[in-house]
Amino acid sequence: MTGFDERMLMKGLFPGLLALLLCTQLQAATVRVQTIRIADTGSQTRVVLDLDRTTDHKLFTLSNPHRVVVDLPAGILTAQAALFPDGQGLVSGIRGANRSDGSTRIVLDVGQPVRPRSFVIGPDGEHGHRLVVDLLPLDQPVVVKTMPDALGSDRDLVIAVDPGHGGKDPGARGRSGLLEKDAVLQIGRRLARKIDQEPGMRAALTRKDDSFIHLRERMEHARSQQADLFISIHADAFRDRRIRGATVYVLSDKGATDEAALRLAERENAADLVGGVTLRDKDQMLASVLLDLSQNASLSSSMDAGDQVLDELRRIGKIRKLQVQQAPFIVLKSPDIPSILIETAFISNRYDESNLGSVQYQERLAHAIFVGVRSYFYDHPPPGTKVATLARTYRPREVQYVIRRGDTLSGIANRYQVPVRRIRDANHIPGDKLVIGRVLLIPQPHDI
Ligand SMILES: [Zn+2]
Structure with missing residues (x-):
């Protein structure tokens, strides 16, 4: 199946798939949480539970203070997992416990309301079964780049x-x-x-x-x-x-x-x-x-x-x-x-x-x-x-130069006030040897 077909299909299928993931008892057997990892990409925070098998789970949020809770109905936190990584991004801390009814609860402390998503992934290459929880800020603004920079500073x-x-x-x-x-x-x-x-x-x-x-x-x-x-x-x-x-x-x-x-x-x-x-x-x-x-x-x-x-x-x-x-x-x-x-x-x-x-x-x-x-x-x-x-003062333009007898790279660089290195890079000239008649692109520094 191609990505294109998938995208079309996902619109119709996803709610069903989500319900399947969250509600169906996929496995009654106990799942071991082997490790817990966390990573922050700047736009979202991801927490990954490495599991020894697939599992169903419940995901919900609590407020005052804000928390995201992951419940595994039949689960065990291994000693390794119970080391809990430090918080990152939207997550200020991770804790959890094995409970007397055989379930496991993992709590992500968050300092603000968040939009959580979760899903399970089967083994691929280096990783086994995983339960992934992604957290996004609740009111994540979609930044349209044509908006003026709030800081007013000139950025790259x-x-x-x-x-x-x-x-x-x-x-x-x-x-x-x-x-x-x-x-x-x-x-x-x-x-x-x-x-x-x-x-x-x-x-x-x-x-x-x-x-x-x-x-x-x-x-x-x-x-x-x-x-x-x-x-x-x-x-x-x-x-x-x-x-x-x-x-x-x-x-x-x-x-x-x-x-x-x-x-x-x-x-x-x-x-x-x-x-x-x-x-x-x-x-x-x-x-x-x-x-x-x-x-x-x-x-x-x-x-x-x-x-x-x-x-x-x-x-x-x-x-x-x-x-x-x-x-x-x-x-x-x-x-x-x-x-x-x-x-x-x-x-x-x-x-x-x-x-x-x-x-x-x-x-x-x-x-x-x-x-x-x-x-x-x-x-x-x-x-x-x-x-x-x-852009208010100039427009960069291309300058081409035809190499003549007697030219040297440093001479041309000097004439155009451009570092030799930049002429070399723009034309892929490794050494100093120039071929008469060849057209050189002269990168333009900010000539007004
Ligand atoms: Zn390609």
Whole structure:
């Protein structure tokens, strides 16, 4: 089953599923709580009970003082679990006890009213059965990034860069063996470096190495970093190996722009099914559906950002579709962050595959995406950001320089008042050797 189908189905099935989890006696046997873990992502606090088997449970809140209670009708806290971790995030403390009737009660002390959710997950890889309790602030405001910054200080723009796939999920594979996960990691890291070098902008990579990350975690990471834009980077594959070129997508709730876009969304979403479907992802998917209220605002921002990136990609290579496409990608389903997904090229096409494997082309792709993103933000600077201040006085522009006989890197750097390192990075020149006639991109510092 694809992620897309699931999302459609979840709307109808979830209440039933929830009732099943909370009310049905799944197991009468005693469950052992082996350990208790806690983590805070900034937007929510998660408490995980590691169990030796699945169980039913009751979850409820009490006030005065505010508490969240988890009851296991037949449970035992092991000595390890009874060590209880220190509180984090919304949880100020955890306690619990085995009770004389054979049940176990675990209490999460919270300093404010919270919205709890719970679900059980079966074993996957490193973890066994788990009961997960997520706590969100009761009145969590949905932050729309176009609102003025309450602090009035100039903050950096945060751009979440999301190299697709990773770890056990290789993504698409080229005929010569190039893996999508490896190519997009390279492009993503180069893009992040360019963003970090730009005044007023900061990158947040969802993965920095070859690790597997669930789609929802990628979005959570962006949200915890308070990202202003989310860019997911992929490389497409198609049965027809002649097809090549880049495509830029934004999320659509209404369905895909075309059939190919829908099939692609199904394939990219299915990445999250590697290693088995987890309830956790479904649960968070539902949360996203509920938070859809501000989606329309970020959809038009996503379209604008996508347009600018597409414009830049058009300069460097083949484009499959001239317009930004819409498709129901799970990874883009953020209620509050404008998001785009870039299929940089078709790894199934041999020209595109060799391009994707080339450091120089990766650099050009990263540069094109970067320039597109920067243009977008200079057109639509969120108030309260450094870029909003800068945008009042100048617009960054590209300068190209054709290398002439006798040029040196330090000479060119000096002429443009740009550090040699930045020219090297922008053009991927490892040493000092220059090729006469080659066009150099000169990164522009803030020249008014
Ligand atoms: Zn992909």
